[in-house]
Amino acid sequence: MTENKAASIQALKFGERMYFPSKVTTVDTSGERLRISLFGGIEILARAVIIATGAHYRSLPIARWGEFENAGIYYACTELEVRSCAGREVAVVGGSNSAGQAALFLSSRGCTVDLVVRGEDIGVRMSSYLVNRIVSDPMISVRASTEITALEGDTSLESVRMTNSVTGEEAVKPCRGLFCFIGADPASGWLYGDCSVDGNGFIRTDAHIPTEDLGKHWQNLGRGPLPFETSIPGVFAAGDVRHGSIKRVAAAVGEGASAVSSVHQVVGVRL
CATH class of the missing domain: 3.50.50.60 (FAD/NAD(P)-binding domain)
Structure with a gap:
């Protein structure tokens, strides 16, 4: 200001x-x-x-999304955003290079990362060198054919529900930072x-x-x-x-x- x-x-x-x-x-x-x-x-x-x-960065059509913006949901992944969730469980949404780079950056800061990709293969829109680094990183789990379907928490984001679009299987995962890179x-x-x-x-x-x-x-x-x-x-x-x-x-x-x-x-x- x-x-x-x-x-x-x-x-x-x-x-x-x-x-x-x-x-x-x-x-x-x-x-x-x-x-x-x-x-x-x-x-x-x-x-x-x-x-x-x-x-205007795209968001997911999920209840309480606006409530958690800047309280656990971010559209960038820099030192500023990572301070609040370093060493914690986080999720990155998206299958582009920017999503892959964010996942690797968060992993380097001690975060356990769920990379949530709507498509079946992260290699469709992501460079092969990023894919190779991601799949070999023990701190990153790739959740293909998966979407975030619910958000939970009080004043800040605490967990997310992930739904596999092929099997219908749901899982609630702890999440202190949701990084959205969907365009x-x-x-x-x-x-x-x-x-x-x-x-x-x-x-x-x-x-x-x-x-x-x-x-x-x-x-x-x-x-x-x-x-x-x-x-x-x-x-x-x-x-x-x-x-x-x-x-x-x-x-x-x-x-x-x-x-x-x-x-x-x-x-x-x-x-």
């Missing part, structure tokens, strides 16, 4: 205008300036826009098809934009998209909403700074 307040004060010192809480509904690219419409009827004209709306949905739906996105809705930028998506906007510019620029000239994307981003806070900060550098080129600001 202190950092946010300091950032706001600094921005205001430079004459910035802030609209919060506020929601962008559309970006009109038909005129000389970009026209950003906010919920409630406010319109803003701009020469450049940076989209940093992030992504994320980008906050990009408000663009309404005006911007090139991948199959999951993440915004494509610069070299990731297919040639066929660089239409009439670019014909008279005499240049291609700058770093972090989208298929709409002057519109940039940074952070989790961007296709190919690393999905880490530090990386998002770096992307934002790099996007600002590209904005300077568009608006003619001397660095």
Whole structure:
């Protein structure tokens, strides 16, 4: 909170205008300036826009899920999250590389890990080098064809119920940390098809934009998209909403700074 307040004060010192809480509904690219419409009827004209709306991490449709978020349920696996459950029983949900890396990291911190995978084979979506390390790690148990079906605990998560989708067998396991890695949905739906996105809705930028998506906007510019620029000239994307981003806070900060550098080129600001 202190950092946010300091950032706001600094921005205001430079004459910035802030609209919060506020929601962008559309970006009109038909005129000389970009026209950003906010919920409630406010319109803003701009020469450049940076989209940093992030992504919403997917959750499981289980009772009490929201109750245990940040009280045993986590969407990241760093030193910060592991402090509360180091050396305890934990579960990792997901079959991707990020889930495998989380399982190994937790094991290295003395945790007994249940890796819960909905599919029959963890090798379908996970790199073979991770699979080999996981199956040889005595601290990790792979629960294939299995789903988390219930959560238990008082003020924090204490145990989970696992159900095998093939046999129907259920087991209640102690669990002090449930790490969920089942993907994320980008906050990009408000663009309404005006911007090139991948199959999951993440915004494509610069070299990731297919040639066929660089239409009439670019014909008279005499240049291609700058770093972090989208298929709409002057519109940039940074952070989790961007296709190919690393999905880490530090990386998002770096992307934002790099996007600002590209904005300077568009608006003619001397660095």
